[in-house]
Amino acid sequence: MAAWGLNVIATKIVVTHFMPITITALRVFTAGICVFIILGFLKKVRLPTRNEFRYIFFACLFNVVGHHFFLSLGLLKTSASNGGLILGLGPLLTTIVAFILIGTKVTLIRLLGIIMGLTGVTFIVVVGNGGVNAISIGDLYVFLAIFAQAFSFILIKKISHTLDPRLMTGYMLVIGSIILFIISLFKEPSGLKGIAHGSVGVWMIFLASAIIATALGHMIYNSAIGKIGVAESAIFINLNPLFSLIGAVVFLDERITASQIIGFIFILLGVLFGSGALEEFLSKSKQKKKLIFLNKVKDFN
Numbered sequence: 001m002a003a004w005g006l007n008v009i010a011t012k013i014v015v016t017h018f019m020p021i022t023i024t025a026l027r028v029f030t031a032g033i034c035v036f037i038i039l040g041f042l043k044k045v046r047l048p049t050r051n052e053f054r055y056i057f058f059a060c061l062f063n064v065v066g067h068h069f070f071l072s073l074g075l076l077k078t079s080a081s082n083g084g085l086i087l088g089l090g091p092l093l094t095t096i097v098a099f100i101l102i103g104t105k106v107t108l109i110r111l112l113g114i115i116m117g118l119t120g121v122t123f124i125v126v127v128g129n130g131g132v133n134a135i136s137i138g139d140l141y142v143f144l145a146i147f148a149q150a151f152s153f154i155l156i157k158k159i160s161h162t163l164d165p166r167l168m169t170g171y172m173l174v175i176g177s178i179i180l181f182i183i184s185l186f187k188e189p190s191g192l193k194g195i196a197h198g199s200v201g202v203w204m205i206f207l208a209s210a211i212i213a214t215a216l217g218h219m220i221y222n223s224a225i226g227k228i229g230v231a232e233s234a235i236f237i238n239l240n241p242l243f244s245l246i247g248a249v250v251f252l253d254e255r256i257t258a259s260q261i262i263g264f265i266f267i268l269l270g271v272l273f274g275s276g277a278l279e280e281f282l283s284k285s286k287q288k289k290k291l292i293f294l295n296k297v298k299d300f301n
Contacts, residue, residue, distance in 0.1 A: 001236050004221075005084060005243025007213030009251050010205050011071065012080040017202045020072035022191025025180035027206060028068055031214035032173030035166070038219070044167055055159040056171045059152045064176025066148030069183065070141045078138025081254050084244020085120075085264055086142045091271045092117040093150035101154050113274025120266030123259045153225060160226030166219045173218070241267065 014023055039045050048056055075083050092114055099105075121143070156165055184191050198206070224236075241264060248254040 001239035002243050003213040003217040004087075005240045006247045007209050007217070008075065008084040008087065008244045009080050009247035010209040010213065012075045012083070012252065014202065014206050014209060015072045015076050017198055018194055019184065019188040019191035020076050021069065021180060021184040022188050023195070023206070024068050024072040025177050025184050026195070027210045028064060028173050028180060028214060029177035030207070030210040031218070032170055032177055034211050034215040035170035035173060035219055038215075039167055039170060044164055045170075046167070048163060048167075048171065052159055052163045052168075053171075055155055055163070056168055057175065059155040059159075059168070060172040060176045060179075062148045062155070063152030064172050065179050065183075067145045067152070068176070069180060070145035070148065074138045074141030074143075074145055076138065078136045078142060079248065079254055080252055081245055081248040081256060081260055082136070082139055083142045084248065085241045085260060085267060086139060087146050087244070088241035088264070088267045088271065089117055089121060089143070090146050090150055090240070092274045093147050094153050095274050097150050097154055110274050113270045113272065115270070116266050117270025117274055120263040120268075120270055123263035123266060156222055156225050160222075165222035165226040169218045169222045173214070 011024075014027065017023075036045060071083075095110060096114065156168060159168065245256060245260070245264065249256060
């Protein structure tokens with residue numbers, strides 16, 4: 001989450017120096033190659049089956065093409081702090097998608113969390129921008145980016161029992177980067193020409209974003225989805241907007257507004273309620289107390 005949160009700052013810097021879709025395609029391709037190099041050393045590389053490739057392709061369209069396409073355009077038109085906060089909606093959107101597609105139960109507590117999360121976004125996007133008429137198109141793009149990624153997490157979970165999520169990550173990044181590059185040829189015909197004008201500092205940020213955040217970050221997170229589940233791993237996205245806010249202040253000198261702070265608190269509480277984290281905590285706490293009580297009764301007897 002630290003890598004992903006700070007990657008919002010890195011992406012903001014990179015897309016303002018280059019054509020956004022072109023440089024994103026190159027960044028994602030670099031990340032995909034890094035993943036395959038790492039998995040090669042771990043001897044985890046293999047060809048996917050036809051069924052696995054179908055999941056890889058559709059997850060790639062949402063997790064890589066849709067997510068990075070809208071994120072690169074969005075951060076070009078909104079602040080890094082706004083973008084980072086909206087990305088914090090990931091767990092709530094994952095819960096909603098899981099409810100629609102795989103029938104995950106939505107309790108009253110989770111519904112309350114969803115409402116709180118959407119309230120938080122309202123403070124950031126509507127109140128922070130000065131009303132409905134002043135809503136930034138960049139904020140909408142970032143929202144679409146996180147919604148596309150949330151949808152992909154369900155597909156990753158569905159195939160994780162046969163395909164290592166880290167290997168799936170590599171295939172998604174490489175295939176997705178090729179699709180993004182094809183899109184860039186139509187959207188940004190002169191995109192490749194501008195790449196030669198980047199400074200050393202910007203290219204260092206580019207490599208850090210590609211290797212640390214995109215390659216290692218997606219490998220670790222997708223592996224976590226396969227091990228502990230979609231909702232459980234999504235809880236940790238709570239930390240993402242926090243690191244984004246810190247990075248925006250430290251590296252971009254952005255000013256954090258009252259509406260952003262209020263929005264962050266609502267999103268944080270909304271994710272804790274809406275992702276099932278609170279219910280999970282209360283359930284485990286209840287089971288632990290019951291176990292302690294039974295042990296005491298056993299010792300007494």
